[in-house]
Amino acid sequence: MAHAESLLLVTGAAGKVGQAFIARLLADPAFTHFRVRALCHKRTLPPKPRLEVVKGAMQERADVNRAMEDVTHVLHLATSKETPDEVMDVAVKGMFWLLEAARTSASLKQFVLVGGDAAIGHFFYPRSAPVTEEVAHSAYPGCYALSKVLEEVMLEQYQIQYGLNGCCLRAPWIMEKDDFKYQLSFGDDVFGGPRWCELVGDADALRYRETGAVPVMLDAEGRPVKRNFVHVDDLVSALLLALDNPRAHQQLMHVCMDEPVDYGELGDYLARTRGLPLVPIRTPYHSTWLDNRKARLLLEWRPRYDLARMVEAAWSFERSPDDPRVVWYPG
Template identity: 65%
Template sequence: MLILVTGATGKVGQHFIARLLDDSRFSKARIRALCHNRTCPETERVEVARGSIADRETVAEALTGVTHVVHLATCKETPADVMDVTVKGLFWLLEHFRTSATARQFILIGGDAGIGHFYYRHEAPITETTPHQAYPGCYALSKVLEELMLAQFGIQYGLNGCCLRAPWIMEKDDFKFTLSFGNDVFGGPDWKTLVPRADAERYAKDSTVPLLRDADGRPLKRNFVHVEDLVSAILSAIDNARTKGQLFNVCMDRPVDYGEVAAYLARTRGLGSIDIASQFHSNWMDNSKAKYLLNWSPVYDLEMLIDSAWEYERSEEDPRIVWYPG
């Protein structure tokens, strides 16, 4: 088994490679990490290929002898690159994979941007049959195109592929910094821009957290997944015959409720909160299909997500680096 991992140096890629190499089920598996701007250490079981997935020759060479692809590489809101890297890059991967004599399975990691995240109202839980509806911007559009392209390669050529659709992925102290009123905020909203500057500075100093409210005035519900749970789902999907042609929502059992977050932090850490109004919409991703077909369940619930983020202590060798803002 030779697994090509794109985006190998990212949050998910690093965790996936480490977990797979430590898993006795995959003791004979080898990794080929396709790296572009960054790189990872080579070992007896990990080799590095260099280049961009937007380049056809790079992709063809990287796929030589590969049995599985775990495709993690993507672009965020970078219009100059997104079509070349995210869309054309996936096309070259699929085009060469479908004609490869060694190819067995293609796993794409998608995102809830493809179904609009919290930008649109959903009257029922979001399942895998919920229609695509990208929110404004090129990133969300690219996530729709990824899912559709993979599905079409399955229809046209019988390619054995599946997509694991993840919401916002957390690790280490990420979740703590999603709630910061300071310049160190991770992702959005950018809370300090939603209140007067003096208030933002005070909230940052006191570690006050935002209680985001949805368009109906209720505490907003937003979907998350911890990287450890996502990696577990990927490992469960490898060579699983029930995954062919399937799309899975891979997320926490319940969305994060900002009201519950504020209450828990007040009770356990004495932190205050401040209401933040918005026109966003609460939603609830349903992960039942992944539980049923992958025999997978997330470990992280709300309390574990919060406690792990607040209790994480960084060493000097582990600086907080955010390659993408969300």
């Protein structure tokens, strides 16, 4: 049975998730009826068959309306990190313009949002049980976490107010290439937080860099912290499974590893397989376990990356000269 042609708008298309998703969708025989329109602002994408790039800013209604013309599906990835001067324009105003265009569209079939565990506090708050999708929003301090709460709430309300066929896949920290290795760096090249060099001081950080030492994050009681991650390949798999899936209708689902990374187990694995020395570091952070059973049930999705595979993929990655390590956002 032939599929009707679909036009998918991807915002934030030049980011790690956007690029990986577009490449996978365009190469998948199941989605040959999809064309992709990428809304790009500061960065762009190289030409590909069935890919159209439009330039514009999320906060400009005319740009969003132009990008939304004849669109059947939206994948909203555009975000702004800890940048107070622009976060509300991008995350709230931009989301509002997208939702308004979706609400009045004669062609739109589905709106998919990638949310973040910043909306439920990441590892900032103690949890006595696994975190399910029913846990209340609880942003940690900062404008980025607040923006992730507001995005999810806006989508939920448009689903209630107007019956929008929306879906939110809430992801924790997204890893690709050698990201997982660099989140353990004692240098200024650390990816995301904590910034280990600031926790131990300059002299110790220099010594740890020279020995290749690995930080083992502990909570205030000295127990290894459990922290949630997802590999970009697993997230993209879940997104493809959610497209046009009736079981994704108006659902919020956690998309993450089956088990969070235990920093104690991570340190032991790296010491055993690579002989790296370990540096236990007490922090104010708390272990959190995101429950992914809903996505496993409704999407029949299974993450392929566990701790060992995440480590091996990051440590074996060899960066080509034309692919410098550029971190557009810290996490």
